[in-house]
Amino acid sequence: MFLQFSELDAEDPAEKWESTLQPPSISQITASTKFSPRWIKYFYARFKNECPTGRMREADFRRIICCVIDSNQVSDPYITRLFCAFSSDPTDKVITFQDIVDRLTFLSEGTPEVQAEWTVRLITGRGDDNFQYPEFATFVSSVFALGDAHERMKRNTEKETARQRAMTIFKELDRDNDGVATKTDLARFFRAIQEADNCPV
Secondary structure (H helix, E strand, C coil): CCCCCCHHHCCCHHHHHCCCCCCCCHHHHHHHCCCCHHHHHHHHHHHHHHCCCCCECHHHHHHHHHHHCCHHHCCHHHHHHHHHHHCCCHHHCCECHHHHHHHHHHHCCCCHHHHHHHHHHHHHCCCCCEEEHHHHHHHHHHHHCCCCHHHHHHHHHHCCCHHHHHHHHHHHHCCCCCCEEEHHHHHHHHHHHHHHHHCCC
């Protein structure tokens, strides 16, 4: 059985009156993921310690991310995108334990199709099949904002700007020039990179 935590342990007083969200059983999660029962028990205990109600909000997510990664290395817009990408329903603005194990299992496959779908989630904050240039340009800017100030300055002076990079990649994705790029376009893009990396020099 999963560890149980009292709602009264929640740090936010408002959460004391929120019903605790129960995840599927260990056997169900094990069957649908690549994780062992031991890892699931351990990770769930850690998750419940941080989010007693079983619902992780963006503030919780930010706090945990900044404990793992230097806050100066991660831009605020990118954290928000990452939070929405993990959530199965971004409109609720919460991440459940099931969301986390599902996303980690999905990402572990590492195929061009998986990379494409994950990137679209980061770009749109949803599970859409396509996106337009303005969304893509904003996403690229959030990626360029990663790293410390020195790295950002060096990147901006020695290499192309975020806008230039976004325009170059989007042009490659949008080969039919209809102003829309799709997950299929991204999968093709990532597959080409993968093939180039595997090509002997």
